[in-house]
């Protein structure tokens with residue numbers, strides 16, 4: 001099944017049938033491939049090839065670079081079904097979400113194509129007569145991408161589509177849990193790039209490896225930007241190492257995303273939004289809804305309605321019409337159980353959270369999503385557990401709700417459900433949510449690619465994807481040109 005998909009995506013069988021690192025599907029625990037893990041030396045060699053590719057690629061006009069991405073987007077359109085299904089096999093996503101992830105790739109390609117004609121600089125009024133100032137954007141250099149299992153292809157594409165139109169080659173270290181989808185993206189890319197005469201070899205490379213490979217990418221002085229998605233723990237290691245060599249990082253780390261549910265909220269809408277954002281992707285999005293901050297007047301009703309909705313959610317094989325697929329692996333399941341234990345110890349009342357389908361899939365980790373009513377935002381609530389646990393806490397007044405939203409170390413996404421325009425505006429104001437994403441009447445997950453994506457505090461501060469996130473992938477240059485016959489100095493200084 002998986003081999004047939006890889007074949008249709010053009011992946012050389014030797015890449016997934018040799019080596020000593022086994023890849024298992026979270027759907028049923030079956031082995032779906034073996035890959036070879038590379039170490040420091042191979043990563044350094046890949047970076048060397050990328051540095052060489054940069055010399056040529058930076059000279060190709062940006063709209064031509066965009067044309068390559070347009071063609072890649074076309075290839076993704078043609079192979080959307082296969083790649084989506086492969087994402088399901090390797091990451092456990094349901095059909096709709098596997099396809100949605102590939103659509104997100106197609107969308108960012110479209111965005112990047114437009115961007116390739118809009119890498120706009122500025123003209124600036126000079127204080128000196130006969131002078132002209134401007135700001136220009138130039139290609140930056142090799143971009144290293146480190147991605148996580150939960151968005152095994154989309155996060156790479158956000159980085160790569162932008163990096164390439166900005167004139168930079170990419171070296172990608174995917175999660176060791178999802179190397180096959182990475183090989184498929186790479187195979188499609190190579191097929192498109194080989195017919196594109198301006199594309200030098202090695203514009204995009206994949207290095208599959210463990211910690212040592214990641215470290216080599218992070219520490220290599222030729223890597224100008226490291227874009228890393230993963231845990232806050234990982235970010236704490238990456239950020240200082242990249243900073244120590246004065247390179248750039250874009251960090252997308254943990255989230256602990258809340259919804260404030262106000263007395264005026266449309267509860268029908270809220271139930272649907274909560275279901276998608278708390279239960280979807282089996283709670284394994286960085287934008288997953290993890291905290292429901294409900295006004296005391298609606299709390300009991302929403303909990304009751306959610307329990308009814310959760311009881312009906314179909315859990316099972318993600319390619320067979322269910323809504324909740326498996327957790328990625330046993331460690332993830334164990335982490336979830338530990339969190340539920342801790343929640344009980346901190347006074348929580350747990351609904352759901354049990355292992356499911358153990359008989360049919362003894363080697364896989366399906367769970368019923370959990371709702372946990374908590375007496376307050378205790379330690380476990382402030383911690384991101386990458387599993388479907390929704391903590392519910394109450395509030396009395398709106399200022400308290402905003403304070404609770406902000407009282408966690410992470411700052412990725414947030415939302416309010418209200419029909420009161422004052423609450424909606426306050427939530428999105430300077431004294432409202434402290435997150436990178438703050439929504440009204442939609443859940444915290446499932447962002448479109450057009451906006452900048454990322455968050456504050458322990459989320460890492462990076463921005464990827466839309467808006468002007470491209471600027472992180474280029475170097476800014478300020479130019480002053482004197483077209484006069486004089487040499488006036490700035491600040492009116494005389495020097496003679």
Ligand code: UN1
Nearest residue numbers: 151285286287445446447
């Ligand atoms: C992630 O979980 O790492 O907003 C990314 C969303 C998706 C991306 C999530 N567009 O949920």
